Amino acid sequence: xxxxxxxxxxxxxxxxxxxxxxxxxxxxxxxxxxxxxxxxxxxxxxxxxxxxxxxxxxxxxxxxxxxxxxxxxxxxxxxxxxxxxxxxxxxxxxxxxxxxxxxxxxxxxxxxxxxxxxxxxxxxxxxxxxxxxxxxxxxxxxxxxxxxxxxxxxxxxxxxxxxxxxxxxxxxxxxxxxxxxxxxxxxxxxxxxxxxxxxxxxxxxxxxxxxxxxxxxxxxxxxxxxxxxxxxx
Numbered sequence: 001x002x003x004x005x006x007x008x009x010x011x012x013x014x015x016x017x018x019x020x021x022x023x024x025x026x027x028x029x030x031x032x033x034x035x036x037x038x039x040x041x042x043x044x045x046x047x048x049x050x051x052x053x054x055x056x057x058x059x060x061x062x063x064x065x066x067x068x069x070x071x072x073x074x075x076x077x078x079x080x081x082x083x084x085x086x087x088x089x090x091x092x093x094x095x096x097x098x099x100x101x102x103x104x105x106x107x108x109x110x111x112x113x114x115x116x117x118x119x120x121x122x123x124x125x126x127x128x129x130x131x132x133x134x135x136x137x138x139x140x141x142x143x144x145x146x147x148x149x150x151x152x153x154x155x156x157x158x159x160x161x162x163x164x165x166x167x168x169x170x171x172x173x174x175x176x177x178x179x180x181x182x183x184x185x186x187x188x189x190x191x192x193x194x195x196x197x198x199x200x201x202x203x204x205x206x207x208x209x210x211x212x213x214x215x216x217x218x219x220x221x222x223x224x225x226x227x228x229x230x231x232x233x
Contacts, residue, residue, distance in 0.1 A: 159194075
């Protein structure tokens with residue numbers, strides 16, 4: 001092989017390796033129990049959510065849920081390819097460790113995708129039509145959802161979800177529970193979730209949860225929520 005062909009060969013091999021590495025980085029080889037890469041930088045949601053909070057939240061709290069979920073799944077003989085929806089739908093069959101960490105992992109994986117920098121302020125399309133039909137108006141959705149988030153005592157989540165009759169509902173769950181769980185008081189398919197654990201906002205907002213909730217609406221990725229709604233119909 002002459003020098004020119006050798007350089008070309010090495011260059012192509014390097015490009016292929018880089019492409020493979022990039023595919024892995026974007027989650028193509030991930031199991032349902034693995035963390036997906038954040039769709040933005042830690043500083044991407046500033047000034048509403050600060051970079052330090054995002055880094056700690058993602059790389060410490062959420063990472064621990066993923067690790068502990070995999071430990072629980074191994075101990076309780078749950079295959080690594082099992083869908084999170086299937087697992088959470090029968091969570092009463094499993095341990096408290098599975099419930100807490102399975103919920104924590106699923107909720108956070110959804111939470112990251114429910115936000116994006118420079119988000120549009122209101123939903124559109126069929127989701128917007130359903131909001132008007134089922135909840136009265138977008139402003140009514142915001143008020144009811146915000147109230148659910150504000151009134152959740154201690155740690156938990158607020159949800160916009162689709163119930164079993166394909167109707168939009170709003171509610172909240174404690175700790176890391178969500179509407180998919182057979183143990184939950186509210187049941188359905190979660191479309192939009194807001195984390196109101198203190199670690200999600202305390203560095204910037206301290207005890208001002210209502211301010212965090214009000215500002216968070218500027219980050220909601222309504223395109224993602226709309227796509228999720230359409231997929232669940």
